[in-house]
Amino acid sequence: MSTGPIDDWTAGLADVGPIYPLPGTEGLWVGIVAIFLVWWIMACFRMDHLTRAQAEEDFEDPEQLRDLLDALEGERE
Amino acid sequence: MESEIGAVRLLLSQAFTALALLLAVLAPAGLALTATGWARFKHRFTGLGWMILLLPLAATATYLVGWLLYHVFPTGPGITDGFGQAWIALPWAETMGPGFFRDEAGGYSDRLLRLVVFMVFAWFAACLLAGAVQERIRGGGLMVLAVALSALCYPIGAAWGWSADGWMVALMGFHDAFGLAVLSTLAGGYALGVLVVLKPRIARHDAKGQAVTIPAHSDGMVIAGRVAMLAGLPGLALAALQPAAAIALADTTLFAASNIYGAPVPLSGLLLNLLMAGSAGLLIGHVLTGGDLPRALSLSLAAIVGTAPGADLYHPLESFLLGLILAWLCHRGYHWLETRFHLDDVTGTVAFHGFAGFWGLVIAGVLLWGYPASPNPDDADINPFGQAAGALLLFWLLGYLPGYLGARILAFLGALRLAQVVELSGLDIEALRRAEDSRYELHGHERAYVDELIKERQ
Numbered sequence: 421m422s423t424g425p426i427d428d429w430t431a432g433l434a435d436v437g438p439i440y441p442l443p444g445t446e447g448l449w450v451g452i453v454a455i456f457l458v459w460w461i462m463a464c465f466r467m468d469h470l471t472r473a474q475a476e477e478d479f480e481d482p483e484q485l486r487d488l489l490d491a492l493e494g495e496r497e
Numbered sequence: 498m499e500s501e502i503g504a505v506r507l508l509l510s511q512a513f514t515a516l517a518l519l520l521a522v523l524a525p526a527g528l529a530l531t532a533t534g535w536a537r538f539k540h541r542f543t544g545l546g547w548m549i550l551l552l553p554l555a556a557t558a559t560y561l562v563g564w565l566l567y568h569v570f571p572t573g574p575g576i577t578d579g580f581g582q583a584w585i586a587l588p589w590a591e592t593m594g595p596g597f598f599r600d601e602a603g604g605y606s607d608r609l610l611r612l613v614v615f616m617v618f619a620w621f622a623a624c625l626l627a628g629a630v631q632e633r634i635r636g637g638g639l640m641v642l643a644v645a646l647s648a649l650c651y652p653i654g655a656a657w658g659w660s661a662d663g664w665m666v667a668l669m670g671f672h673d674a675f676g677l678a679v680l681s682t683l684a685g686g687y688a689l690g691v692l693v694v695l696k697p698r699i700a701r702h703d704a705k706g707q708a709v710t711i712p713a714h715s716d717g718m719v720i721a722g723r724v725a726m727l728a729g730l731p732g733l734a735l736a737a738l739q740p741a742a743a744i745a746l747a748d749t750t751l752f753a754a755s756n757i758y759g760a761p762v763p764l765s766g767l768l769l770n771l772l773m774a775g776s777a778g779l780l781i782g783h784v785l786t787g788g789d790l791p792r793a794l795s796l797s798l799a800a801i802v803g804t805a806p807g808a809d810l811y812h813p814l815e816s817f818l819l820g821l822i823l824a825w826l827c828h829r830g831y832h833w834l835e836t837r838f839h840l841d842d843v844t845g846t847v848a849f850h851g852f853a854g855f856w857g858l859v860i861a862g863v864l865l866w867g868y869p870a871s872p873n874p875d876d877a878d879i880n881p882f883g884q885a886a887g888a889l890l891l892f893w894l895l896g897y898l899p900g901y902l903g904a905r906i907l908a909f910l911g912a913l914r915l916a917q918v919v920e921l922s923g924l925d926i927e928a929l930r931r932a933e934d935s936r937y938e939l940h941g942h943e944r945a946y947v948d949e950l951i952k953e954r955q
């Protein structure tokens with residue numbers, strides 16, 4: 421007894437088909453992965469916003485912005 | 498005996514494609530390195546991180562949607578036929594997981610390796626976009642646009658023009674031997690659509706509107722990336738082949754490498770053609786750019802991309818001459834876009850890939866006029882009109898239009914362009930600050946050890 425269609429490798433491959441565990445549940449995995457992907461893209465937007473919002477707030481002060489640009493000016497590897 | 502030969506064929510095919518894939522990955526990886534080198538110091542790591550993230554994103558989206566679209570759309574659908582065998586690419590189909598499945602000929606097939614190849618192509622398409630728009634696009638916006646390109650637009654374009662049953666192949670005689678021109682033309686058009694909405698970087702023009710050259714922060718990275726891409730493009734072409742296909746001739750069956758349409762491809766000729774085209778692009782590029790190696794390498798890539806549609810059939814010297822013409826065309830095209838339209842395409846995706854693919858397809862239509870587009874006798878022959886129409890559809894309908902509309906929607910939602918202050922301070926600002934703040938910071942038990950040492954020495 422196994423979670424997949426393989427019980428015995430010596431039985432031959434003629435009619436094996438898929439060899440992964442839990443065949444028949446693929447639709448569920450697809451749904452979960454699709455939801456994850458949408459969530460991930462939304463999380464990217466959120467992280468992007470949070471990270472940049474801090475910089476936007478800090479550099480509202482023109483002096484701070486000028487200091488930073490001076491520091492970065494001419495940096496090359 | 499027959500089954501042994503079949504097993505050897507399968508093994509050789511899988512080994513060949515797996516090795517070609519290793520080489521092919523250098524194309525998007527090299528592009529990521531190039532883009533990082535061309536980015537300014539304050540933007541470099543975030544841009545690189547995004548291009549690396551595009552691999553899992555493009556791969557997952559291709560598994561869920563892109564591969565299915567590639568199987569649904571070859572026939573239009575409805576232009577030449579219905580949905581065909583699309584069910585095998587449904588993400589929940591059992592053929593989308595490992596297993597032992599018999600093909601039409603009764604042998605065991607392994608279609609999933611083709612899916613992996615397709616994923617690498619999709620990643621490359623996404624990287625082409627990311628390189629063009631870097632330094633001013635928001636991360637979330639880039640991810641959405643990259644998914645739309647790699648898992649929606651590109652699979653449809655590939656289905657139409659780079660599949661055995663593609664309707665453009667059947668009706669128009671469309672031919673792109675290794676799928677490089679389909680990908681490049683479409684991605685170039687898509688990047689153009691996004692760039693038109695995105696607008697140039699603040700630094701790209703001076704107060705009078707004159708273009709300002711922004712130097713690469715690391716020429717070494719750009720050159721290394723471009724050289725990796727020069728190895729990666731032939732890798733993509735090799736990965737696109739079916740290395741031991743059974744090709745039915747009049748009196749016998751030939752086992753040879755074939756292109757996606759099922760026509761035999763002499764491997765030596767393919768590699769020689771790409772090498773000669775790349776050589777021509779580099780030689781003429783050296784002169785055209787006044788010895789600017791990164792730009793000359795870009796023209797070498799453009800020559801390879803533009804020669805690829807017919808690289809299964811050209812003579813090496815034809816490829817060389819074609820490489821010269823394509824490099825010149827793309828060089829002029831790059832400056833035309835820059836001066837006439839103020840386009841700020843950081844890695845030259847539109848000119849060096851989009852234009853190269855477009856002109857390569859059109860020229861292949863003239864040079865290969867009358868050749869069969871595929872072994873199927875019912876398919877139209879290659880002709881300039883079919884190639885030009887195909888190139889136009891790829892660049893404008895499947896490339897520019899979705900890119901432009903997608904960017905417009907994101908711009909409307911405020912999710913496309915970075916705030917000016919962030920663009921000025923750089924995308925890496927938070928990481929740079931953290932690095933600066935933590936340079937002399939003590940972590941973990943270090944504080945306790947330092948206290949102990951101080952006590953001992955007092």
